[in-house]
Amino acid sequence: xxxxxxxxxxxxxxxxxxxxxxxxxxxxxxxxxxxxxxxxxxxxxxxxxxxxxxxxxxxxxxxxxxxxxxxxxxxxxxxxxxxxxxxxxxxxxxxxxxxxxxxxxxxxxxxxxxxxxxxxxxxxxxxxxxxxxxxxxxxxxxxxxxxxxxxxxxxxxxxxxxxxxxxxxxxxxxxxxxxxxxxxxxxxxxxxxxxxxxxxxxxxxxxxxxxxxxxxxxxxxxxxxxxxxxxxxxxxxxxxxxxxxxxxx
Ligand SMILES: [Zn+2]
Numbered sequence: 001x002x003x004x005x006x007x008x009x010x011x012x013x014x015x016x017x018x019x020x021x022x023x024x025x026x027x028x029x030x031x032x033x034x035x036x037x038x039x040x041x042x043x044x045x046x047x048x049x050x051x052x053x054x055x056x057x058x059x060x061x062x063x064x065x066x067x068x069x070x071x072x073x074x075x076x077x078x079x080x081x082x083x084x085x086x087x088x089x090x091x092x093x094x095x096x097x098x099x100x101x102x103x104x105x106x107x108x109x110x111x112x113x114x115x116x117x118x119x120x121x122x123x124x125x126x127x128x129x130x131x132x133x134x135x136x137x138x139x140x141x142x143x144x145x146x147x148x149x150x151x152x153x154x155x156x157x158x159x160x161x162x163x164x165x166x167x168x169x170x171x172x173x174x175x176x177x178x179x180x181x182x183x184x185x186x187x188x189x190x191x192x193x194x195x196x197x198x199x200x201x202x203x204x205x206x207x208x209x210x211x212x213x214x215x216x217x218x219x220x221x222x223x224x225x226x227x228x229x230x231x232x233x234x235x236x237x238x239x240x241x242x243x244x245x246x247x248x249x
Contacts, residue, residue, distance in 0.1 A: 091130065112159065183229060
């Protein structure tokens with residue numbers, strides 16, 4: 001058996017969707033309802049945090065934040081949560097970060113990757129860096145003749161990359177009429193519970209965060225005819241075969 005064949009047999013069960021954030025809690029806030037809904041629908045979902053999010057003003061230490069992240073993952077029902085060790089507050093798009101994330105894509109072979117959509121002014125600049133790292137890692141995951149950079153892991157092509165909005169205070173949740181809105185009415189309570197799992201990050205005086213999450217999900221949901229919704233942007237064109245099946249059912 002060649003080393004490439006051995007690598008293939010050692011791979012874990014694939015995931016349908018991987019969501020990437022800069023810090024534990026980004027993914028929950030941006031698309032936690034969709035992840036929980038996917039799990040309810042029988043899909044295998046994973047989360048990658050590029051940093052452990054520490055230090056932060058309100059947390060006693062990384063071990064507490066990691067425990068909160070694991071608890072949030074259990075609430076959402078995700079199969080895998082990976083926390084990479086790039087530094088919080090100093091996360092930069094780099095070759096090392098791109099390769100580390102691409103290795104996870106090669107290992108877990110997701111069909112869909114969800115990444116941060118845009119800058120978050122007056123919040124952490126790590127989010128913008130995470131977006132660039134994620135975009136690059138989706139590309140790196142499929143590049144052949146480069147296996148030595150990826151520990152011999154086989155190439156993997158992500159079928160679709162989507163971006164989720166994260167800036168809660170920037171009025172960017174509703175952006176263009178072309179965005180996709182996922183119905184999260186059946187899973188919104190799990191999203192809120194998962195965010196609440198970060199007790200150190202969201203004490204009672206930060207209640208505003210939950211109000212923003214609630215109202216944005218209501219606005220997005222109502223705009224598309226649901227109780228609660230989360231929006232996604234496709235960076236590339238969405239091809240469809242049947243206009244009526246897609247838009248009139
Ligand atoms: Zn963040």
